[in-house]
Amino acid sequence: MKPLVVLGDVMLDVDVDGTVDRLCPGTPAAVVDVRRELRRPGGAGLAALLAARSTDEVLLITAVADDETGRALLDLLSSELTVLSVALRGTTVRKTRVLVGGQSLVRLDTGDGTADPAPVDAEVERALRSAGAILVADYGGGVAGHPDVRRALTELAPTVPIVWDPHPRGPAPTRGARLISPNLSEARLFHRPGPAAPGSGRDAVARDAAGPDVVELAANLRDDWLAHSVAVTTGEAGAVLADGRRVRTVPVPVDARITSSAEPDTCGAGDCFAATVSANLLAGATVAEAVSDAVAAAARFIVAGGACTLSVPVDPAVPVDPVVPTRPTPPRLGSAFDVAAGIRAEGGRVVATGGCFDLLHPGHVSLLRQARALGDALIVCLNSDDSVRRLKGLGRPILPARDRARLLTELASVDAVAIFDEPSPVALLERLRPDVWVKGGDYAGAPLPESEVVHRHGGETVLIPTVHGYSTSRLVAAAQVSG
Structure with a gap:
């Protein structure tokens, strides 16, 4: 299969998470005690990373400077996809949110980089010409407006599906795009209705978020941009798709809707949404099929915790190395519930993760160490023997629950283990109420029933990148072959 090429502006997104319990002397400014720093690719980098989770080969064409922020971005991206850079004038953009209690206190933006319009090199041209589908993730930084890039996109549009996620500060999409996907507020900005006949209501298109006006808006933008299709995303209402001459509403599936009262990120x-549409079009889906799947995927992505689930914890003292925590001294004793209660009494953060953990391997150890770095204690919710058997079939687990629990508690990163019999640890989490629920990055885009209960109790879900090549099932299969 040909690669999916993602084209657009990248930035480094940083979340500085802390607590506030005092004001700066002599001023009303809050003092934030920093607990952790998380980094992730932003802009087209995030879109490319999400696409790489569902597509075999992803190439990202962007503009990155050779500075600390640019190098950090490349470190986050290069393990999962190929990055090709056009020249950047200025410095790589970095956006830092300061969060307290999960709420954004302030955002600090640095970097002034914009794509240099100088001719691109032959490698970038070859990458564009090799694409099976192209996603333009425009963030107004100049990559989507590069003359050579626009020329190539116009030439490729008749034969290569192009998905364009536009930005108000960016250029108009090139003609012939297979799908353009503004959100509702962007769509209102993009459409400039001309004089309307008295009583026609056409100028209400840019004001109203409801029903018929969004339908008209999607159809008008499709015509304005000379695109095959336009999908206006409307948040929890799904999307309105103008596909050819037909306009329809694509709702969020019931099983992907947010049921928690907490405000989602x-x-x-x-x-x-754009990455899922692009991957589906690459695989041969129709636009309607791709949009329907993307609406569901985006909703589940939010339920799972949004972009922060792709963040990597960073120790400010050692920026390139995720924190490797050690068990508190002396060790915490008692049940998982005792440990959780003790941590809360000290004002700390309880982290939980779950799984079968049948035959511990380096992927498990990596996930547990990074999970422990997100708080003050890590509790593992462990599937019982019956639960593993129902999930994995006869012959599993290889080790009984008591042995799996004993091995886990021997790890410095694990403070307690709680065993559950159900298919998922939802009931257990109702009692534990962790501040952070951790799963492996292979769950990105998948529904996580645990997230709803965690979010309802004020917690968050974090997905941690998995170590490629390790799984218990693969180890078992290899052992059977060698035996």
Whole structure:
């Protein structure tokens, strides 16, 4: 299969998470005690990372400077996809959110980089010409407006599906795009209705978020941009798709809707939508099929915690190395519930993760060490023997629950283990109420029933990248072959 090429502007997104319990002397400014720093690719980098989770080969064409921020971005991206850079004038953009209690206190933006319009090199041209599908993730930084890039996109549009996620500060999409996907507020900005006949209501298109006006808006933008299709995403209402001459509403599936009363973090939902559409078109889906799947994927992405689930914890003292925590001294004793209660009494953060953990391997150890770095204690919710058997079939688990629990508690990163019999640890999490629920990055875009209960109790879900090549099932299969 040909690669999916993602084209657009990248930035480094940083979340500085802390607590506030005092004001700066002599001023009303809050003092934030920093607990951790998380980094992730932003903009087209996030879209490319999400696409790489569902597509075999992803190439990212962007503009990155050779500075600390640019190098950090490349470190986050290069393990999962290929990055090709056009020249950047200025410095790589970095956006830092300071969060307290999960709420954004302030955002600090640095970097002034824009793509240099100088001719691109032959490698970039070859990458564009090799694409099976192209996603333009425009963030107004000049990559989508590069003359050579626009010329190539115009030439390729008749034969290569192009998905364009536009930005108000960016250029108009090139003609012939297979799908353009603004959100509703962007769509209102993009459409400039001309004089309307008295009583026609056409100028209400840019004001109203409801029903018929969004339908008209999607159809008008499709015509304005000379595109095959336009999908206006409308948050929890799904999307309105103008596909050819037909306009329809694509709702969020019932099983993907947010049921928690907590305000979800929607950061990255548009990137997830565009990446999913592009991957589906690459695989041969129709636009309607791709949009339907993308609406569901974006909703589940938000339920799972949004873009922050792709963040990597960073120790400020050692920026390139995720924190490797050690068990508190002396060790915490008692049940998982005792440990959780003790941590809360000290004002700390309880982290939980779950799984079968049948035959511990380096992938497990990596996930547990990184999970422990997100808080003050890590509790593992462990599937019982019956639960593993129902999930994995006869012959599993290889080790009984008591042995799996004993091995886990021997790890410095694990503070307690709680065993559950159900298919998922939802009931257990109702009692534990962790501040952070951790799963492997291979769950990105998948529904996580645990997230709803965690979010309802004020917690968050974090997905941690998995170590490629390790799984218990693969180890078992290899052992059977060698035996």
